[in-house]
Amino acid sequence: MKIIGLIPSRINSKRLFNKALLEIKGLPLVVHTYKRSKLAKSLDDLYICTDSEKIINVAKKYGCKVLKTGKNKTGTDRISEAAFKIKKRYDLYIDIQGDEPLIDPRHIDKVIEWHKRNFSFDVVVPFIKAKNIDSKNIVKIVKSKKKILYFSRAKVPFPFKKKNNFFNKHLSIISFKPKALKQFKKFEESPLEKIEGIELMRALENNLNVGTFELKGKSFSVDTSGDFFKARKFMIKDRWLTKYKKK
Numbered sequence: 001m002k003i004i005g006l007i008p009s010r011i012n013s014k015r016l017f018n019k020a021l022l023e024i025k026g027l028p029l030v031v032h033t034y035k036r037s038k039l040a041k042s043l044d045d046l047y048i049c050t051d052s053e054k055i056i057n058v059a060k061k062y063g064c065k066v067l068k069t070g071k072n073k074t075g076t077d078r079i080s081e082a083a084f085k086i087k088k089r090y091d092l093y094i095d096i097q098g099d100e101p102l103i104d105p106r107h108i109d110k111v112i113e114w115h116k117r118n119f120s121f122d123v124v125v126p127f128i129k130a131k132n133i134d135s136k137n138i139v140k141i142v143k144s145k146k147k148i149l150y151f152s153r154a155k156v157p158f159p160f161k162k163k164n165n166f167f168n169k170h171l172s173i174i175s176f177k178p179k180a181l182k183q184f185k186k187f188e189e190s191p192l193e194k195i196e197g198i199e200l201m202r203a204l205e206n207n208l209n210v211g212t213f214e215l216k217g218k219s220f221s222v223d224t225s226g227d228f229f230k231a232r233k234f235m236i237k238d239r240w241l242t243k244y245k246k247k
Helices: 029-037 053-061 075-085 105-117 178-186 191-196 201-205 225-235
Strands: 003-008 045-050 066-068 092-096 127-130 140-144 147-152 167-170 173-176
Touching: 003 029, 003 075, 029 045, 029 053, 029 105, 029 225, 045 053, 045 075, 053 066, 075 092, 075 178, 092 105, 092 178, 105 173, 147 201, 173 178, 178 201, 191 201
Parallel strands: 003 045, 003 092, 045 066
Antiparallel strands: 092 173, 127 167, 140 147, 140 167
């Protein structure tokens, strides 16, 4: 199977301005994501997908491959457009969010391995168990066995009758079959997607089969200035940094 990684990135982040190009240990955030993703063993190719000339210029400066896209409402729409532009066909398209500078390359390999073994799913979105995640910036997953039932920014499932010690935190590595990714952009923005502000609700509302499984780790997205300073702190002792950053 041939597999490609696509990293959607934009310059005008609403919650943290210009975050893709904010530097940690001398490298822009999106470059960290790219360099770490390159350490995954299962990817045959990898691109940053953006409409920003600033990001394109910076990415090329650091030796990252880039695909220019038009303006898109969501990251998934962006990589779907990129998939149309790539002439070579792949068996799986891996959406790797550009705001995860501490992404674990092994997680990418595990998502690909799991999707290969559970190929009935159109889309695969892994999760990490986490306690007391109140932030609306963190998407939670409600599942039944391997199948995702719902995504929400609220604390779900709500512990009304029984205490719920852990919530399933959406991990920002998403595997798409080719047809599912290309269909996604053709679907209209869905009602629940508009309410929750979660683009993958569009996949559920159009009856795509979305699977999930648990991963272990502490990966997180940089959505706020607090997340950014947390990422800077964690990067100091990060085990992967020395594998891609020259001293």
